[in-house]
Amino acid sequence: MSATTAAKKKLSVPFDYDKYLRPGKLPHIWCPGCGHGIVLKSLLRAIDKSGLTKDEICMVSGIGCSSRTPGYVDFNTLHTLHGRALAYATGVKLAKPELNVIIVTGDGDALAIGGNHFIHTCRRNIDMTILVYSNFIYGMTGGQFSPTTPVGALSNTSRYGNIEPVFDCCDLAKASGATFVARGTAYHTLELERTLLAAIKHKGTSVVEIIDECPVYYGRNNKFKSVTQMMEDIEKNGTVSVKQADKLPPEKVQGKLLRGILHQVERPEYCEGYEKLIAKAQGKG
Amino acid sequence: MAEAVKQLPRIVIHEKLCKACSICVDFCPTNVLELKGSVVAVRNLEACTRCQLCDLRCPDFAIQVFD
Ligand SMILES: Cc1ncc(C[n+]2csc(CCOP(=O)(O)OP(=O)(O)O)c2C)c(N)n1
Numbered sequence: 001m002s003a004t005t006a007a008k009k010k011l012s013v014p015f016d017y018d019k020y021l022r023p024g025k026l027p028h029i030w031c032p033g034c035g036h037g038i039v040l041k042s043l044l045r046a047i048d049k050s051g052l053t054k055d056e057i058c059m060v061s062g063i064g065c066s067s068r069t070p071g072y073v074d075f076n077t078l079h080t081l082h083g084r085a086l087a088y089a090t091g092v093k094l095a096k097p098e099l100n101v102i103i104v105t106g107d108g109d110a111l112a113i114g115g116n117h118f119i120h121t122c123r124r125n126i127d128m129t130i131l132v133y134s135n136f137i138y139g140m141t142g143g144q145f146s147p148t149t150p151v152g153a154l155s156n157t158s159r160y161g162n163i164e165p166v167f168d169c170c171d172l173a174k175a176s177g178a179t180f181v182a183r184g185t186a187y188h189t190l191e192l193e194r195t196l197l198a199a200i201k202h203k204g205t206s207v208v209e210i211i212d213e214c215p216v217y218y219g220r221n222n223k224f225k226s227v228t229q230m231m232e233d234i235e236k237n238g239t240v241s242v243k244q245a246d247k248l249p250p251e252k253v254q255g256k257l258l259r260g261i262l263h264q265v266e267r268p269e270y271c272e273g274y275e276k277l278i279a280k281a282q283g284k285g
Numbered sequence: 286m287a288e289a290v291k292q293l294p295r296i297v298i299h300e301k302l303c304k305a306c307s308i309c310v311d312f313c314p315t316n317v318l319e320l321k322g323s324v325v326a327v328r329n330l331e332a333c334t335r336c337q338l339c340d341l342r343c344p345d346f347a348i349q350v351f352d
């Protein structure tokens with residue numbers, strides 16, 4: 001079989017998501033067209049490629065629509081408090097450093113109420129993977145603006161247009177010390193799968209901002225005709241791959257969010273430093 | 286062997302999971318799918334290229350394409 005036929009062959013077999021889902025939990029609670037389900041599927045495929053077993057993973061979330069994800073997956077899971085996912089995740093990782101900790105958190109959960117935990121987790125460089133689902137809105141509580149709502153955008157609490165500048169999640173993560181920073185979208189599902197796999201494999205704090213869509217609150221408020229239009233305008237045409245950005249004329253890149261791995265460096269990881277400290281304190285170091 | 290008959294893919298739609306968001310319909314490159322009431326349906330199986338885009342972007346685990 002030639003390589004291309006093999007690739008085609010592989011692609012035409014649907015991925016078995018059931019392997020990683022808790023039986024009987026579908027349909028999920030997310031609204032029609034909500035990007036959170038698309039992201040979950042990319043994540044499950046990435047986990048499958050990582051070779052990790054279900055028992056080696058602990059998924060932690062805060063509160064929000066995106067934070068409902070752990071309820072559907074057959075890993076060790078922890079659904080915690082709004083904004084506090086990273087504090088719980090830090091506890092899990094320190095108690096059981098052998099676990100692979102994956103956090104799913106909304107833009108509100110991670111960057112507004114949880115902003116303080118976010119920057120300090122990045123600063124410590126604890127080995128975990130943080131997925132920030134940026135849908136530019138608080139979905140679960142009915143469409144209030146969030147730290148990623150674009151200036152001028154409508155939400156149920158910015159009826160005349162949002163006047164607050166946005167937090168760039170990736171810039172914030174990098175400046176705070178995260179050693180792996182990337183961005184993906186729900187539209188680019190295979191690219192997101194590859195990015196998430198790289199994030200899981202990276203040792204240290206990995207942050208992946210995922211641009212996805214809330215058709216109900218962000219979409220309707222901002223006069224998008226359909227979820228498809230949202231995905232095309234925001235995720236496809238509103239972003240550009242970091243690999244292509246250098247080759248494109250500046251006007252094709254300006255105002256767009258970069259996708260792909262934006263920053264990756266090596267730096268001592270927190271749990272390893274903590275173990276060395278324990279050994280030293282016990283006179284073994 | 287006699288002339289090979291073109292093997293058609295098999296598209297499985299999990300009707301209980303489909304929320305009729307239309308993502309698969311709109312992004313299918315060859316217009317294989319359509320919305321019929323509150324679920325998606327196959328309208329032109331012959332045109333399916335097995336690209337898997339419908340499955341990849343379905344938020345609801347509701348559509349699968351088998352060889
Ligand atoms: C301490 C606390 N404050 C406020 C809330 C209400 N609350 C629940 S979810 C949420 C925001 C959810 O938005 P986001 O994190 O962006 O996730 P999404 O629902 O958009 O996926 C808020 C404010 C809460 N549950 N707990």
Ligand code: SF4
Pocket residue numbers: 029030031033034035036065066135139140213214215216217
């Ligand atoms: S409210 Fe928005 S974020 Fe929440 S499930 Fe619905 S579409 Fe998704």
Ligand code: SF4
Pocket residue numbers: 296312313314315316317318332333334335336337338339340350
């Ligand atoms: S596999 Fe591709 S061509 Fe076939 S229905 Fe799905 S999106 Fe359309």
Ligand code: SF4
Pocket residue numbers: 033302303304305306307308309310324325339342343344345346347348
């Ligand atoms: S993408 Fe999934 S949920 Fe949406 S219409 Fe197609 S099969 Fe149904």
